[in-house]
Amino acid sequence: MTQTWAAPSATEPVRATVAVPGSKSITNRALLLAALSERGGTLTGALRSRDSLLMIEALRALGVPVDDSGDVVVVAAHPGPRGPARVDCGLAGTVMRFVPPAAAIADGDIGFDGDPRARERPMSTVLDALRALGADIDGDALPFTLHGKGGLPGGAVTIDASASSQFVSGLLLAGARYEAGLTVHHDGKPVPSLPHIDMTVQMLRTAGVTVDDSEPNTWRVEPGPIAAHDWVVEPDLSNATPFLAAAAVTGGSVTVPDWPAHTTQPGDVFGEIAAGMGCTVTRDAAGLTVHGPGRLQGIDVDLHDVGELTPTVAALAVLADGPSVLRGIAHLRGHETDRLAALATEINALGGGATETEDGLAIRPMPMHAGRWHAYDDHRMATAGAIVGLAVPGIEVDDIATTAKTLPDFPSMWARMLGNQR
Ligand SMILES: O=C(O)C1=C[C@@H](OP(=O)(O)O)[C@@H](O)[C@H](O)C1
Ligand SMILES: C=C(OP(=O)(O)O)C(=O)O
Known part of the structure; x- marks a missing residue:
């Protein structure tokens, strides 16, 4: 159900401490690894979204027996994934790209489908790779059916992962359970979101899997069991960025506690981006704090590795003093929506100056006016509208409920941050 939301404008600098829930990327990897470990595992701090x-x-x-009724999510010991089954992927890239490689070791027919937009998101690379590794699959996009045979030979496969790092991550997460393990070689334009592949490799190693990533564009996973692990999920740093952006836009100061000292999450880079736009960023025992400047500067930045941050950075760019260029993000056209088209359309409709380039956005700040900001079923489009609304009175986000994809409490967290929760 959609829900129109009047974005609150900030009448004074925002000063707040905002604790954000667990990382989507870490939660969904930990769940999948627990499902592929016959001894299960637990998750503390898991995202619920x-x-x-x-x-x-x-x-x-x-x-797979998953108990999410308590604070700690528990995956009990189990004999491994089995079919027949039907899987709803919603609009989740991590479900549509991570579950099929794991389901390929099950037996029986497993049908996958998702939201209408999910049927348009790139998927054939994973399905072709699984076929090359021995799977029997009908279809090249959602909906498709995997005819499980109770195991997969595995081996070596070459893919073009330039449209999504999730193609590589999905295969690697399950690769240890294939008879011959798995070698994935990427051949094509550079893979986006490489930190997310590093996250996959690190988590596999934590679960006792041997992974060789010493050669660029090639990843080798040795066959063997996946160990049970008690995962502690870091806060979602990408979801932290709209709150930090509120400080940047209003000349205030926002702290996100429990910011990890070392992490593979792309949101970690936001500190550098905010500093590049004139913010002062500090990391200490309290967490990461962004202090907004009097006037925000434009930025020329390559977001290829951290594409998830684009909607937040674009929202900051429209409110900056000078022009910005966001590069390296052509693959965002295959995200929850075509994010480049969506951002350009919404910014321009409200008087801003945004142009789509071949691989990103060029943004010229111009006075913006009140109006409707469309979210396109995209949680990060919705939060970008909230950021713009802090500085431009009268913005209405047409569907704030879409933030439930990764942050169901967004409206009340935003209100709490602004100190005006009703
Ligand atoms: O592996 C992951 O958890 C993710 C990888 C990235 O996908 P792309 O490589 O498709 O951008 C990122 O944008 C997405 O939000 C989460
Ligand atoms: C691209 C994103 O999500 P997904 O995991 O569905 O690809 C995102 O959260 O920005």
Whole structure:
């Protein structure tokens, strides 16, 4: 159900401490690894949102016992994924790209489908790779059916992962459970979001899997069991960025506690981006703090590795003093929506100056006016509208409920941050 939301404008500098829930990317990897470990595992600090519930339901459909009724999510010992099953991927890239490689070791027919937009998101690379590794699959996009044979030979496969790092991550997460393990070689334009592949490799190693990533564009996963692990999920640093942006836009100061000292999450880079736009950024025992400047500067930045941050950075760019260029993000056209088209359309409709380039956005700050900001079923479009609304009175986000994909409490967190929760 959609929900129109009057974005509150800030009448004074925002000063707040905002604790954000667990990382979507870490939660869904930890759930999947627990499902592939016959001894299960636990998650402390797991995200509870549409994307993580879709992952939990997908694993349950595959016979994996997941108990999410308490603070700690518990995946009990189990004999491994099994079919037949139906899996709803919603609009979650981590479900549609991570679950099929895991389901390929199950037996029985496993049908996958998702939201209408999910049927348009790039998927054939994973399905072709699984076929090359021995799987029997009907279809090249959602909906498709995997005819499980109770195991997969595995081996070596070459893919073009330039449209999404999730193609590589999905295969690697399950690769240890293939008979011959897995070698994935990427051949094509550079893979985006490489930190997310590093996250996959690190988490596999934590679960006792041997991974060789010493050669660029090639990843080798040795066959073997995946160990049970008690995962502690870091806060979602990408979801932290709209709150930090509120400080940047209003000349205030926002702290996100429990910011990890070392992390593979792309949101970590936001500190550098905010500093590049004139903010002062500090990291200390309190967490990461962004202090906004009197006037925000434009920025020329390559977001290829951290594409998830684009909607937040674009929202900051429209409110800056000078022009900005956001590069390296052509692959965002295949995200929850075509994010480049969506951002350019919404910014221009409200008087701003945004142009789509071949691989990103050029943004010229211009006075913006009140109006409707469309979210396109995209949680990060919705939060970008909230950021713009802090500085431009009268912005209405047409569907704030879409933030439930990764941050169901967004409206009340935003209100609390602004100190005006009703
Ligand atoms: O592996 C992951 O958890 C993710 C990888 C990235 O996908 P792309 O490489 O498709 O951008 C990122 O944008 C997405 O939000 C989460
Ligand atoms: C691209 C994103 O999500 P997904 O995991 O669905 O690809 C995102 O959260 O910005």
